Amino acid sequence: MTPSNRAARVAAVTRVLLALAICALLVLLAHDVLLPRLPAPAAPVPAASAPSAPVPAASPPGGATAPSSTASASGAPVDPADVAAAVAPALAQAPGTASAEVRDAATGEVLYARSADQTVAPASALKILTAVTAVDVLGADRTLTTSVVALPGDGATELVLVGGGDALLGAGASDPGRVDGRAGLRTLAQRTVAGLRERGVTGPVAVSTDLRLFTDDSPLNPAWSAGLVESGNITAVQPLATYGGRTAPGTGEDRIADPAAFAALAFQRELTAAVADSGADLPVRARDVVPATSAPRGDVLATEPVARVESAPVGQQVAYLLAHSENQVAEVLARVAAAADGRPATHDAVPGLLRDRAAAHGVDTAGMRLVDASGLSPQNRVTAHQLAGLVEAVQADPALAPVRDGLPRPGEDSTLAERFPGSPAREAVAAKTGTLDQTVSLTGTVTTGSGRVLAFSIVCSGVDWRIAPARAAIDEAVSALAAL
Structure with missing residues (x-):
């Protein structure tokens, strides 16, 4: 083989190895915030059915015991020296800079701290605070209404599709067995036709939208x-969207640029079909683009809807967003909560609401800087001390049970599905994952072998895309805690 041929072969092999390494990294990232687009493992469904997003159970399957405010006081107290011996060696291997805090969930005693007061980008650990805020302000049992209001129009009855903050609408019939798709646009269209006939409305109808629940100049932060x-x-x-901003169910589906426009056109199609099926004298003036209504917002809100559908309760949506690290649902629920709290439903107003709710639960918010509700921005700054304190508060407050029970667990349909295989932590951990290109985090609870519940937050910063070794170090530390 000539030197030139040998050099060409070496270069080709190098390119192949580099491509394989990049693919492996992308697969690792696909399980969390940075690229949360691969569907989590789900139970097989019949071929004719869409992938299901079942209502989260109140307690984890498989015999695991969900930590609770009463269970956290059981078990033998843990010696801080044992915690340090368990955690420190693992975190010493982590890439970048590791900050961490471990505390007794029952007493609040800090058992271990490493750079715990250093502000870091929390990544999706921030969704725990968003979930707490949604439950606090809206209530776990609150549902979000998508409605249709009939107003007199120019030669046609105007049917205003009013977005009420349900980002998990279904395009078909309402499905009571799902979180995404609990409220369906087909059901709303059928109810609209029935409501119009009941009121004696006939003649042409035209669809418009009202998205003014949210008041941002731009829908992108x-x-x-x-x-x-x-x-x-x-x-x-936007306050109107199907499947978390997608055209079909499943967190592996692509999102679309204008979810509200897609939802409005889907409703218009279903309305046309419902009119045809019913034989009603309600010809639909279909348009390629469904416009925003020009009716005053006050008039829309003051008019009794002709039809409505209700979302899954907020508590179930919170469990869904935590399990799947659902950025869209987190951002939408945060704005709905801001509006309910009397604040502008805007990007700028949400961080203040989140900080206020953290403070209300006893978290010292000094130095906390937030810019979104999902943790997507690396500009967010929170400490491990604040995150562990928030977890402790979730454990202590029965009203926050949907947040506690909604935290991902290994082996479930969640971002922790494939973590901790064969480890004692597999049956002991409930925690929110987080991943950005420079950050890997895990925040939640771990139950020791004696039954003591520990609240923890571990954040590896400056990892420079070294996602796998950062996760491995965190998992080793948490597994060691579970073995205590």
Whole structure:
């Protein structure tokens, strides 16, 4: 073989190995915030059925015991020296800089701290605070209404599709067995036809939208990079959307640029079909683009709807967003909560609401800087001490049970599905994952072998895409805690 041929072969092999390494990294990232687009493992469904997003159970399957405010006081107290011996060696191997705090969930005693007061980008651990805020402000049993209001129009009855903050609408019939798709646009269209006939309305109808529940100038947060939008991690934050800003169910589906426009056209199609099926004298003036209504917002809100559908309760949506690290649902629920709290439903108003709710639960928010509700922006700054304190508060407050029970667990349909295989932590951990290109985090609870519940937060910063070794170090530390 000539030197030139040998050099060409070496170069080709190098290119292949580099490509394989990049593919392996992308597969690792696909399980979390940075690229949360692969569907989590789900139980097989019949071929004719869409992938199911079942209502989260109140307690984890498989015999695991969900930590609770009463269970956290059981078991023998843990010696801080044992915690340090368990955690420190693992974190010493982590890439970048590790910050961590472990505390007794029952007493609040800090058992271990490593750079715990250093502000870091929490990544999706921030969704725990968003979930707490949604439950606090809206209530776990609250449902979000998508409605249709009939107003007199120019030669046709105007049917205003009013977005009420349900980002998990279904395109078909309402499905009571799902979180995404609990409220369906087909059901809403059928109810609209029935409601109009009941009122004696006849003649042409035309669909418009009212998205004024949210008041941002732009539906995209300027703190998000274009790459986050292009990769499908987030899209326009609007109070009307199907499947978390997607055209079909499943967190592996692509998001669309204008979820509200898609939902409005889907409703218009279903309305046309419902009119045809019913034989009603309600010809639909279909348009390629469904416009925003020009009716005053006050008039829309003051008019009794002709039809409505209700979302899954907020508590179930919170469990869904935590399990799947659902950025879109987190952002939408945060704005709905801001509006309910009497604040503007805007990117700028949400961080203040989140900080206020953290403070209300006893978390010292000094130094906390937030710019979104999903943790997508690396500009967010929180400490491990604050995150562990928030977890402790979740454990202590029975009203926050949907957040506690909604935290991902190994082996379930969640971002922790494939973590901790064969480890004692597999039956002991309930925690929110987080991943950005420079950050890997895990925040939640771990139950020791004696039954003591520990609240923890571990954040590896400056990892420079070294996602796998950072996760391995965190998992080793948490597994060691579970073995205590």
